[in-house]
Amino acid sequence: MRKRTALGLAIALVLSGCGGQQATPSAPTAQESYAAGGLTLAKRPEKIVSLSPTATETLFAIGAGTQVVAVDDQSNYPAEAPRTDLSGFKPNAEAIAAKQPDLVIIANDIDKIKDQLTTLKIPVYLAAAAKELPEAYRQFTDLGALTGHRKEAEALALKTKDDIGKLVAGVPRHPRTKYYYELDPTLYTVTSKTFVGSLFALFGLNNVADPADADGAKGGYPQLGPEALIDANPDMVFLADSKCCKQSLATVKARPGWAAVAAVRNGQVIALDDDVASRWGPRIVDLVRTIADAVNKVPA
Amino acid sequence: MKLRALVGGVVAVVLAVIAGLAFGAASLSPGGVAVELLNLLPGVHLRSGLDPRQVAIVTQLRLPRVVLAMLVGAVLSLAGGAYQGVFRNPLADPYLLGVAAGAGLGVTAFITLRHAGALPPETPVAAFAGAIVAVALTYLLGGRDRSPAALILAGVAVSAFLAAAQTYLLQRNVDDLRAVYSWLLGRLATAGWHDTLLLLPYAMISGIVILLLRRDLDVLTVGDEEAASLGSHPQRSRYILLAAASLGTAAAVSVSGLIGFVGVIVPHTVRLLAGYSYRAILPLSMLYGAAFMVLADLVGRTVASPAEIPIGVVTAFFGAPFFVLVLRSTTRTAAT
Numbered sequence: 001m002r003k004r005t006a007l008g009l010a011i012a013l014v015l016s017g018c019g020g021q022q023a024t025p026s027a028p029t030a031q032e033s034y035a036a037g038g039l040t041l042a043k044r045p046e047k048i049v050s051l052s053p054t055a056t057e058t059l060f061a062i063g064a065g066t067q068v069v070a071v072d073d074q075s076n077y078p079a080e081a082p083r084t085d086l087s088g089f090k091p092n093a094e095a096i097a098a099k100q101p102d103l104v105i106i107a108n109d110i111d112k113i114k115d116q117l118t119t120l121k122i123p124v125y126l127a128a129a130a131k132e133l134p135e136a137y138r139q140f141t142d143l144g145a146l147t148g149h150r151k152e153a154e155a156l157a158l159k160t161k162d163d164i165g166k167l168v169a170g171v172p173r174h175p176r177t178k179y180y181y182e183l184d185p186t187l188y189t190v191t192s193k194t195f196v197g198s199l200f201a202l203f204g205l206n207n208v209a210d211p212a213d214a215d216g217a218k219g220g221y222p223q224l225g226p227e228a229l230i231d232a233n234p235d236m237v238f239l240a241d242s243k244c245c246k247q248s249l250a251t252v253k254a255r256p257g258w259a260a261v262a263a264v265r266n267g268q269v270i271a272l273d274d275d276v277a278s279r280w281g282p283r284i285v286d287l288v289r290t291i292a293d294a295v296n297k298v299p300a
Numbered sequence: 301m302k303l304r305a306l307v308g309g310v311v312a313v314v315l316a317v318i319a320g321l322a323f324g325a326a327s328l329s330p331g332g333v334a335v336e337l338l339n340l341l342p343g344v345h346l347r348s349g350l351d352p353r354q355v356a357i358v359t360q361l362r363l364p365r366v367v368l369a370m371l372v373g374a375v376l377s378l379a380g381g382a383y384q385g386v387f388r389n390p391l392a393d394p395y396l397l398g399v400a401a402g403a404g405l406g407v408t409a410f411i412t413l414r415h416a417g418a419l420p421p422e423t424p425v426a427a428f429a430g431a432i433v434a435v436a437l438t439y440l441l442g443g444r445d446r447s448p449a450a451l452i453l454a455g456v457a458v459s460a461f462l463a464a465a466q467t468y469l470l471q472r473n474v475d476d477l478r479a480v481y482s483w484l485l486g487r488l489a490t491a492g493w494h495d496t497l498l499l500l501p502y503a504m505i506s507g508i509v510i511l512l513l514r515r516d517l518d519v520l521t522v523g524d525e526e527a528a529s530l531g532s533h534p535q536r537s538r539y540i541l542l543a544a545a546s547l548g549t550a551a552a553v554s555v556s557g558l559i560g561f562v563g564v565i566v567p568h569t570v571r572l573l574a575g576y577s578y579r580a581i582l583p584l585s586m587l588y589g590a591a592f593m594v595l596a597d598l599v600g601r602t603v604a605s606p607a608e609i610p611i612g613v614v615t616a617f618f619g620a621p622f623f624v625l626v627l628r629s630t631t632r633t634a635a636t
Contacts, residue, residue: 089474090471186487208606209606211606212604212606212607213607218607222607223607223608224606224607224608225325225601225605225606225607225608226361227324227325227326227357227361227362227601228325228326228605228606228607228608229606230326230353230356230357230361231325231326231353231354231357231606232606233353255492256356256360256361256364256492256493256494257353257356257357257360257361258356259356260351260352260353260355260356261353
């Protein structure tokens with residue numbers, strides 16, 4: 001964590017050193033503009049409010065952390081992010097405006113918050129939940145362009161893409177391996193059509209939930225019945241409810257009927273970090289690495 | 301007439317249980333299922349041809365779920381019948397009087413405070429506390445002038461108030477939203493023997509008390525003064541019955557979520573079959589309620605397989621039109 005701050009500081013120093021010669025360092029020049037996603041800022045934003053935990057992670061990863069004045073109550077990474085009680089689920093326009101932001105980043109346009117803030121002349125960038133990797137990369141570069149960290153953002157997107165490519169290439173194919181991805185103990189799950197589902201699809205894994213939402217009417221988030229799930233007999237179980245609901249191999253094994261499921265018998269029940277698994281920021285590489293490690297342990 | 305209704309009820313339960321055990325999301329051979337059920341008896345070891353996973357599906361998922369559905373259906377129907385007698389209101393059911401909303405608030409508060417993914421063993425206590433507060437409020441606000449309309453309105457007000465408190469809690473604890481939401485819609489999904497055993501003692505106490513007092517319910521229908529002249533204590537019976545019905549409802553709701561309309565459909569159907577004496581209505585309601593719930597759960601877990609439809613949705617889907625029919629026929633009777 002400290003290293004990251006030091007790095008961010010170093011980058012900031014280098015950047016400010018470069019611009020030090022100019023009379024007005026924050027004024028846009030021919031090379032430097034602050035625009036992306038239909039939004040153009042007059043100058044480099046210095047008081048950013050992020051209501052998206054994913055955007056918060058990205059901002060700090062591309063060296064824009066020092067420009068962030070407030071993040072929402074769910075933005076728990078990195079630790080130095082200035083967490084407040086602002087909510088991204090129940091956004092309060094007045095509370096956000098009180099921070100006098102020059103850029104607000106949201107993941108959900110709830111309660112017309114974008115219109116409300118625009119009325120107050122506060123620029124809003126909507127970084128909605130990515131449906132696939134290219135969208136996540138585009139948000140990296142958009143945030144880079146908006147905050148004056150274009151190069152770092154492009155480097156981050158390239159490196160993320162590269163790392164994921166290498167991880168996927170380093171794992172043998174298991175075309176008949178089935179997995180189940182748990183969002184909570186009431187068996188809410190994801191299909192391959194969701195962002196996280198697309199990461200598993202990179203490895204050619206089969207999702208047991210795909211038939212439960214074949215037409216996509218449930219938005220890729222169906223709830224399975226316990227009997228159908230045990231009957232589907234997944235080879236791997238990924239728990240995205242290890243933090244929220246304290247689920248683990250032991251608790252899954254103790255559920256009625258689960259002891260006979262292949263994943264439980266072979267110990268292929270993998271606890272994920274709920275936060276990493278539900279975001280589409282720079283830490284997707286960690287998630288993909290966890291998946292790759294697990295797939296590597298599947299007997300050929 | 302009553303004997304026929306009794307035989308019909310027993311047959312309905314048996315058929316519902318057979319169907320509930322034979323069908324499910326996993327297609328298993330009915331013969332194999334039957335053999336595995338026999339294997340549960342001490343000393344029986346037959347070969348069913350099912351693999352260990354399929355055996356687990358039968359013995360650890362379907363069987364406890366069918367038993368839980370029977371218990372919940374019986375308890376809710378019995379409690380509904382008792383409420384209708386106590387309040388002398390044919391439309392009273394646990395849901396309308398705010399008991400279920402109270403239990404719901406209790407459980408929601410409990411889940412959000414504990415941040416527990418699974419239902420903790422103390423859940424029925426929280427549900428019961430909420431239920432008792434709710435029914436007491438409804439009775440205090442709307443019960444004194446003994447008009448059914450005032451009572452229903454009091455129930456609506458209490459339910460709305462408790463629902464607002466519940467929504468507020470959920471809003472502040474977004475993380476628990478999905479767990480509470482799927483609980484609210486009614487869930488026998490994560491059943492197992494644990495939930496069944498949790499419900500059993502409460503269900504037994506509630507059932508025994510209500511059945512012992514079923515004669516008093518008939519006396520209550522003639523009015524308090526006549527009841528007193530017949531040597532019974534109407535106010536005391538009323539409070540005991542309310543407490544017992546609330547206990548049963550609260551326990552059922554805490555393991556199964558909010559399952560609506562069962563408490564009103566079943567006693568009314570039984571009334572059509574077996575007449576207006578609570579001595580017949582209450583025990584028969586338990587039978588028909590058990591059968592109805594097992595079948596509703598069967599629909600819920602097979603129609604959308606591999607997903608499930610919450611059982612509360614299934615019972616309301618069949619219950620709401622029936623409720624309207626009952627409403628129409630009772631208003632017509634009142635008009636004549």
